[in-house]
Amino acid sequence: METRSxxxxxxxxxxxxxxxxxxxxxxxxxxxxxPPLLQQHHYRHIALYHATDGELDTxxxxxxxxxxxxxxxxxxxxxxxxxxxxxxxxxxxxPMGKNRFGIAEPQLDVRQVQPVHQLDAILTPLVAFDTQxxxxxxxxxxxxxxxxxxNAPPAMGLAHSCQQVESLPIADWDMxxxxxxxxxxIHLCR
Numbered sequence: 159m160e161t162r163s164x165x166x167x168x169x170x171x172x173x174x175x176x177x178x179x180x181x182x183x184x185x186x187x188x189x190x191x192x193p194p195l196l197q198q199h200h201y202r203h204i205a206l207y208h209a210t211d212g213e214l215d216t217x218x219x220x221x222x223x224x225x226x227x228x229x230x231x232x233x234x235x236x237x238x239x240x241x242x243x244x245x246x247x248x249x250x251x252x253p254m255g256k257n258r259f260g261i262a263e264p265q266l267d268v269r270q271v272q273p274v275h276q277l278d279a280i281l282t283p284l285v286a287f288d289t290q291x292x293x294x295x296x297x298x299x300x301x302x303x304x305x306x307x308x309n310a311p312p313a314m315g316l317a318h319s320c321q322q323v324e325s326l327p328i329a330d331w332d333m334x335x336x337x338x339x340x341x342x343x344i345h346l347c348r
Contacts, residue, residue, distance in 0.1 A: 161327050162294060162297075162326075162327055162329075163297075165285070165286050165294060165323060165326070165327075166285050166286070166294060166296070166297065169285045169286040169294070169320075169321050169323070170211065170212065170285060172318075172320045172321065173211075173212035173213065173214075173285075173317075173318050173320060173321055174211065174212035176212065176318065176320070181212075181215055182215070183341075184214060184215070184318055184341040185214065185215035185216070185217065185218045185219070185341075186218055187341035187342060188214060188216075188218070188219050188316065188339070188340075188341045189218035189219040189221070189222040190222075191341075191344075192219060192222075192339060193219070193222045193223060193226055193228075195344065196223070196228065196278075196279065197226060197228075199278070199279075200278075201228065201278035201279050202227075202228055202229060202278060203228070203229050203231065203272060203276060203277050203278045204223060204228055204229070204230055204231070204277070204278060204279055204280075204281060205230075205231040205232070205233065205245045205272070205277050205279070205280040205281065205311075206219070206220065206230060206231075206232065206280075206281040206316070207232060207233060207281070207282070207283050208232060208261070208262045208263070209283070210260075210261050210262070213283045213316075214283070214316045214317055214318055214340075214341070216281070216316065220248075224249070224250075229247060230247075230248045230249070231245040231246060231247055231248055231272050231277065232245065232246060232248040232252075232263060232264050233245055233263065233300070233304075234246055234257065234263040234264060234266060235257050235258065235263070235300070237266060241298070241299060241300060241303055242300065242303050242304060243300050243301070243303075243304045244266075244271055245271070245272050245274065245277060245280075246263075246264040246266070246267065246270040246271055246272070247264075247270040247272060248264055252264045252265075252270075253265045253267075274304060274307050274309075274310055274311070275307070275308075275309035275310070275311070277311045278311055278312075279311050279312050279313070279314060280301075280304070280305065280310070280311055280312075280313045280314070281313075281314050281315075281316050281339075282295070282301050282305075282313055282314070282315050282316065282335070283295070283315075283316060283317075284315045284316070284317050284321065284338075285321065286317075286321050286322070286323050286326060287315050287317055287321060287322055287323070287326070287335070287338045287345075288322065288323055288324060288325050288326045289322070289338070289345050289347070290325070290334070290347060291334040291335045291336070291337075291338065291345075291347025292325075292326040292328050292332060292334060292335075293315045293326075293332070293333075293334070293335050293338075294326050299331060301313070301333070302331050302332055302333045305333035306331075306333055312336040312337075313333065313335050313336055314335060314336055314337040314338065314339055315335045315337070315338045315339065316339050316340075317338060317339075317340055318340060318341070319340045319341070319342060319343065322338075322340075334347065335347055
């Protein structure tokens with residue numbers, strides 16, 4: 159576990175070392191090359207996240223998806239099932255708040271919940287990845303629990319290229335990704 163903690167620390171430092179200009183350029187490149195892939199698979203309901211702590215910014219991607227008529231969903235911490243996520247429909251008018259980790263999320267409205275099995279894909283944040291599809295998150299296990307659900311949709315990790323490592327130490331509960339997408343590359347894993 160110490161190795162995982164060390165990798166988390168190093169990769170968070172790497173992504174936080176990117177300049178605001180590098181972050182903006184990365185987000186713009188992602189918004190250009192990812193929507194055609196999603197359309198190619200006829201995805202209409204995409205879960206993603208609001209970036210924090212140097213994560214790859216999804217705001218330009220979200221706007222590109224809206225322009226193509228793709229519905230977007232953001233995670234919230236499940237209010238009744240500790241350690242799990244719910245996904246709520248998100249658009250420009252969605253009321254937002256902050257969860258206990260200080261991360262922006264939609265305010266709970268049960269009418270806006272999209273069951274996980276009705277999503278076409280989940281685009282996850284991550285701290286580190288390898289090309290075998292292994293993902294290292296922040297350590298809470300929220301996405302791993304969500305992705306282990308029966309009928310969970312394909313999961314794709316979004317990251318800066320600098321977050322790639324040769325190999326990650328994996329645990330029994332780690333859920334592999336179908337693809338890892340950086341601003342410049344798509345690594346298909348399964």
